[in-house]
Amino acid sequence: MINYDLKKIRTIIFDIDGVLSAETIPLGDDGQPRRTVNIKDGYAIQLAVKMGLRIAIITGCKIEAVATRYRGLGVEDIHLGCAVKLDTYENYKATYGYADDEVMYMGDDIPDLEIMRRVGCPVCPKDACAEVKEVSLYVSDYAGGYGCGRDVIEQTLRAQGHWLKDERAFGW
DSSP, X not given: OOOSOGGGOOEEEEOTBTTTBOSSOOBOTTSOBOOOOOHHHHHHHHHHHHTTOEEEEEOSOOOHHHHHHHHTTTOOEEEOSOSSHHHHHHHHHHHHTXXXXXXXXXXXXXXXXHHHTTSSEEEEOTTOOHHHHHHOSEXXXXXXXXXXXXXXXXXXXXXXXXXXXXXXXXXX
């Protein structure tokens, strides 16, 4: 269980590679990296959006298919190609007026550390690097791309009384 007052969380921000996508990325015949997606993560993301929890993506990934996937789940804030993620985080936070303690961030590697040191609730998948695990309040039992997103969203929605709250939970 996440050791944090999850009722405070107004937004969850995810990295893509190694978090919502498995850390091993297959290359297509064209040399472009392909990303995996997890259906249970997808279900939880679209439900969170329906329940009013803002979901965002901040990633170094530049693949437009990633944006298409998450837009299709209702995610409006998708930031691709972020070389320095902290700048994007600060702008995102200012846009919506969030305080750091209202933010959960799930990352897995060194580029995520600056944000994770700022947010109130830093979390990571079980296969995150050691430095990220050290700053995380919670290490999921699930690896990146294999349900860690669903894990933290479900815990947050349950704590806020929105998990399977009404008929919106039973559809896409």
